[in-house]
Amino acid sequence: MAILNILEFPDPRLRKVAKPVTVFDDRLKMLSEDMIETMYEAPGIGLAATQINVHKRIVVIDVSEDHSEPMVFINPQITVLSDQQREWEEGCLSVPGFHEIVVRPRDVQVSAQDVDGNNFELEPDELLAVCIQHEIDHLNGKLFVDYISSIKRQRIRKKLEKAHKQSK
Numbered sequence: 001m002a003i004l005n006i007l008e009f010p011d012p013r014l015r016k017v018a019k020p021v022t023v024f025d026d027r028l029k030m031l032s033e034d035m036i037e038t039m040y041e042a043p044g045i046g047l048a049a050t051q052i053n054v055h056k057r058i059v060v061i062d063v064s065e066d067h068s069e070p071m072v073f074i075n076p077q078i079t080v081l082s083d084q085q086r087e088w089e090e091g092c093l094s095v096p097g098f099h100e101i102v103v104r105p106r107d108v109q110v111s112a113q114d115v116d117g118n119n120f121e122l123e124p125d126e127l128l129a130v131c132i133q134h135e136i137d138h139l140n141g142k143l144f145v146d147y148i149s150s151i152k153r154q155r156i157r158k159k160l161e162k163a164h165k166q167s168k
């Protein structure tokens with residue numbers, strides 16, 4: 001297994017739209033394993049392939065406290081089930097050190113495929129519902145900072161650009 005490098009805002013590669021997975025082979029299984037390992041090591045509760053510069057529709061999530069429930073979502077799709085919204089303070093491994101309140105649909109249904117290509121559905125709640133929406137955003141080239149004011153977003157961009165320069 002391997003720990004993969006995570007792209008950071010404002011890297012333009014985070015804006016690419018990921019393509020559907022069509023081949024369910026051993027490479028996909030290995031990539032999912034590496035993504036789970038990378039997520040645990042970061043540490044984070046989710047990771048989208050976009051963040052490791054692989055532009056395919058693959059997401060891994062584990063919202064358990066002891067790394068006991070890794071989940072893999074291939075080609076995930078979301079359906080909003082009600083008009084209810086909810087606020088959550090979000091962070092992102094691609095925007096390290098910053099947290100902001102984001103408003104998203106509360107009630108969603110997710111349909112996806114597993115690493116073998118079998119379809120499954122689930123109705124996540126709480127943190128899992130927030131996280132899956134955050135990860136699908138990544139696959140569409142979107143980041144949580146897109147939901148906050150442009151003043152705040154610019155401030156975060158400048159701070160991260162400065163940090164990236166200094167670590168070169």
Ligand code: GNR
Nearest residue numbers: 044045046047090091092093134
């Ligand atoms: O680790 C993460 N925590 C988190 C907290 C609130 C809302 C979303 C997230 S996802 C984030 C990991 C990450 O950046 N996934 O893309």
Ligand code: NI
Nearest residue numbers: 091092093094
């Ligand atoms: Ni993220």
